[in-house]
Amino acid sequence: MILFSILISGCQHLVFSPDEHVTIATPEDQTPQTKTIETHEFQLSDGQNMVGTIAAINTREDDTLSDIARHFGLGFNDISKANPTISPWTPKLSSRVILPLQFILPDAPHKGIILNLANMRLFYYPKQQPDKVFTYPVGIGRQGWNTPMGLTSIVAKKANPTWVVPESIHQEHSEKGDSLPNVVPAGPDNPLGLYAMRLGFPRYLIHGTNKPYGIGMQVSHGCVQLYPEDIEMLFKKASVGMPVQIIHQPYLTAWHQDMLYLEANEPLQKSTNDKSQLKKQLHQISSKKHVSIDWKKVDLIIQRSDGIPEPILVQSPDEADILANAMQLEHPEQLYQQPIVGELKDNDWSILVASFDNEIEAQKLATMLNHQGPIIPARKIQKDNTYHVIAGPFKNKKEAKAIAKRLRMDFELDVEPSKPQLISEN
Numbered sequence: 001m002i003l004f005s006i007l008i009s010g011c012q013h014l015v016f017s018p019d020e021h022v023t024i025a026t027p028e029d030q031t032p033q034t035k036t037i038e039t040h041e042f043q044l045s046d047g048q049n050m051v052g053t054i055a056a057i058n059t060r061e062d063d064t065l066s067d068i069a070r071h072f073g074l075g076f077n078d079i080s081k082a083n084p085t086i087s088p089w090t091p092k093l094s095s096r097v098i099l100p101l102q103f104i105l106p107d108a109p110h111k112g113i114i115l116n117l118a119n120m121r122l123f124y125y126p127k128q129q130p131d132k133v134f135t136y137p138v139g140i141g142r143q144g145w146n147t148p149m150g151l152t153s154i155v156a157k158k159a160n161p162t163w164v165v166p167e168s169i170h171q172e173h174s175e176k177g178d179s180l181p182n183v184v185p186a187g188p189d190n191p192l193g194l195y196a197m198r199l200g201f202p203r204y205l206i207h208g209t210n211k212p213y214g215i216g217m218q219v220s221h222g223c224v225q226l227y228p229e230d231i232e233m234l235f236k237k238a239s240v241g242m243p244v245q246i247i248h249q250p251y252l253t254a255w256h257q258d259m260l261y262l263e264a265n266e267p268l269q270k271s272t273n274d275k276s277q278l279k280k281q282l283h284q285i286s287s288k289k290h291v292s293i294d295w296k297k298v299d300l301i302i303q304r305s306d307g308i309p310e311p312i313l314v315q316s317p318d319e320a321d322i323l324a325n326a327m328q329l330e331h332p333e334q335l336y337q338q339p340i341v342g343e344l345k346d347n348d349w350s351i352l353v354a355s356f357d358n359e360i361e362a363q364k365l366a367t368m369l370n371h372q373g374p375i376i377p378a379r380k381i382q383k384d385n386t387y388h389v390i391a392g393p394f395k396n397k398k399e400a401k402a403i404a405k406r407l408r409m410d411f412e413l414d415v416e417p418s419k420p421q422l423i424s425e426n
Contacts (some may be wrong), residue, residue, distance in 0.1 A: 039073035074136030075216020211373030350392030362387035
């Protein structure tokens with residue numbers, strides 16, 4: 001997983017086609033009923049601090065947790081933490097995947113954009129619609145390139161931005177034997193994606209990405225990244241001058257239907273202060289509201305830090321009960337932007353990327369390649385007792401050599417283009 005994070009680094013309601021719906025199985029007979037589930041846009045009433053619903057979906061062949069996460073407006077952190085026993089890249093067929101689509105709002109004014117680094121999620125409060133909140137998963141700065149905290153604003157907006165490569169990133173690539181141009185124009189190789197909004201913090205942006213499967217990870221050089229479809233929506237809604245507050249709140253609490261909930265996320269930096277502040281806050285709530293808190297449950301929630309809100313009063317339901325009763329969704333006909341690998345023909349160029357004795361490891365690498373940005377098409381092919389990962393098809397040797405360079409730079413694999421008939425499928 002660390003390797004994948006390195007590879008993808010770089011600086012509403014769900015919309016369906018007419019024949020696709022999110023459907024929910026009713027508890028009575030498990031017969032699906034067509035009904036939409038909120039993923040980005042939520043209604044807010046006075047004093048409401050928690051929105052959304054926990055849901056679940058069963059995997060189909062070729063699904064990955066990243067594909068499912070993007071389809072339902074979640075980041076990789078959201079879905080992987082909620083499903084720790086499921087392999088992200090090679091889940092077993094019909095695995096029940098929890099969709100943590102319930103969120104406790106950050107403890108901050110409902111104004112403009114609030115970004116909570118701890119759960120890598122952005123909340124947008126439209127000025128003209130005080131009864132709504134929009135939320136999007138984000139990718140943030142990795143270790144050594146931390147996204148700054150504090151209050152700032154949007155100072156400029158640009159569609160189809162060009163990327164002026166900073167000297168620090170030039171140096172980083174140069175140390176790996178790669179050279180970058182001074183300016184990268186708009187297009188598939190531009191890490192800013194199709195939309196960018198400049199912040200008052202010098203050199204920092206909220207922008208799209210050409211590597212969407214890094215959303216929900218610490219992968220950028222400090223900028224805030226959104227899925228291409230999400231930045232397009234936010235870009236249209238946000239305005240120059242809008243306040244942006246970047247915070248770090250790993251532990252969030254909210255009252256919902258006369259029950260106190262706690263959402264715990266792993267802090268980006270280890271600190272006992274966050275936990276002590278939480279315990280102090282909960283003691284104050286207990287005293288003021290005359291309620292009894294299950295402190296053992298609080299400790300378990302903090303230990304898990306899976307981002308799922310859970311009630312914490314004495315005799316409240318456990319997480320296992322909550323997940324067992326999650327809304328069961330019908331699998332869509334096609335997950336949004338799920339990679340489709342083209343057929344490899346005899347006249348196509350290809351690359352033998354790696355060979356494995358273990359089928360699962362081969363499939364994992366092939367799947368990770370398919371989720372690069374831009375995609376590196378790959379598949380697993382068995383020959384005798386060995387599983388080969390073949391990248392392709394590529395239309396010519398020049399394209400194959402460019403991909404081989406990416407594999408050497410990002411995977412540290414010394415590979416060369418080859419003709420596909422050298423590896424035949426059994």
